[in-house]
Amino acid sequence: MNRKKEILKNITLSFLVISSLVLFAGSWLREWSGIDKNNENFINTLASKVGLSGFFGDSIDYPNGSDVVAPASIVLTSGAERVILNKGTDMYSSKYGDILSILLSLKSERCVEVNSSEWFSSNKSQAIYLDYDINYHREVFMSALDIPLPPEIASVSGIILASNDSATNKLVAYIHDDTEDKYYKISTNKSARNVKSLLSSVSNYKNIPFATELGFNTAADEDIKQQVIINGNVPIDLESHRLSPVEVSLPEKTISDIEDKKFNSILSLFGLSRSSAQEYADKDGSFMYIDTYGTLSYKIEENRSIVEYSSASKMAEGFSGSEALYKALYSGYSNSVNILEAFGLDNITLKISSDILSKSYNEEGIMTIYMDYCYNGIPVYFTQDNIIIHPVEMKFSGENLIYYKQFLIELSPTGSYKDIPPVLNAINNLTYLLEKEDETYYINDIHKAYTITSFGLEGNWCVKLENDENIYAIKVSIP
């Protein structure tokens, strides 16, 4: 009996010594490598590797790379009709996995550059068009999806999966590199059967032409001035639309309502620790945490709350370049997802709204990433003077986060439907909005959205113009 007690005592002592060594090593490594500042928690990473994820208090959700670098919309074409699936909708979620499987089966067997005509032609009859809405550097795309890209492709903004012809029925992929304005075709020996069966599994197709099919992507001629030219990849749904009811309000949950374990995880996202940070609370419900590494604040405004972080070192050591791009994007996206979840705002989907390219870093080596919110696949934009302002903004020096701001709102399915007129009405109003009657407008994208204004939530068409970072909300009255 005594012997057994001795053995038990030795085991317990050994465990305590080992765990203290591990904790010490983790703390030392954090200080030495600065990985805490990069939003990695050494201890929890180690714990997850030995199957003890969450044991040390980490309740952070790490999204899949394929969810971070995901198309904003998927356009399915069958015959002469189309269905548009927006990210955040049930249909998108149900089909994205299968589409991803087709994408991941690609190998760069033969990659050739093609012209825009072949790109547009491939998007007819039977095709799956993945519209990423922004440009991803090739390294970001490959890291997120773990698929190789031919070296000549510098960036990805869109992919078409189609059958090469009805005779051989082989899968082909077309990739649009918008930064170089080039199109590439990857031929495979794989069957396009999966593409066709996926297209057959969807219903509710309707006649939605692309701008190229209406001829709106090219100017007419000198006799008649065409004041608006639309990117050929933009689907033009010419019907009126009705958006589901949704209202915006201050989140019901405040920072005080978040359970400790989750709250500590949120702090760790920014490299802060409750044990070492100084905490300040105000009567109005706002909080501030100040640590050696930075400051995290939470404040409540009239109809939104704001989480804001600022690094103590504005120019933290890091490096610019393609390797840093994906790390920065992934960590920023994870932060935003986890903060939304912590505040119970799970019905909001994130949409990346800025290019993730090497040239996204400015001369000082700082990159700004913007994100917007979507509800049931429809963007929900904050507006100021008809220009969209982004609810999520983050700045990186290399891969290190130096600034972060996120507006928090609650979206609930109440209120009235939002009717929006046909898209041509909005395009006609564009000239009045921008007050440049003699210019030609090049529209890169036009889509439906909810817009938050001082009058409440409205339904509008929103437009992105070429060489313009802004998104404009166009107010149109119902005819």
Next chain:
Amino acid sequence: MKKTFKLLIMLTLVCSFVLSVSAFAADPGMVGNSVIKIKKPETYTSTTTQKEYYISGVTSSGVTVSVSRYNPFTGYFHLLYVDGKAAVQTAGASGLIAQKIYLTDGNNKIRIRTDSPDGKVTFLEVNITLNVLSLSDIQQSPIDIRKAIA
């Protein structure tokens, strides 16, 4: 001398005739006139398998565009109605127009009329043939054949 002079006159007359005919001939690559440029269909004669068809074009702001179809039984063009509404549009500031019509099987002789704010009226005619799906189309597009049968 007289013969040479006559030959010269004949040559001049022939050249004038040829030039005047070519001036009135429609440019097969461009559908339009000084008031409107039709983007779709791209040519005066075209074929499609789409029953639901968009006629698109660009004109000046304020021009009213109406679409009618020739009825061989009456010998007249009749204004089209789509989903209960007349196929008439007035171009806005962008000048872009897109009018949905439903084609009938076979040849559709379509007239596009423009009424400008200054009172000028023009007409354009295009022929669009709606083809029933071929066997290769059926094999390629199972969605369409299900709809065709329905």
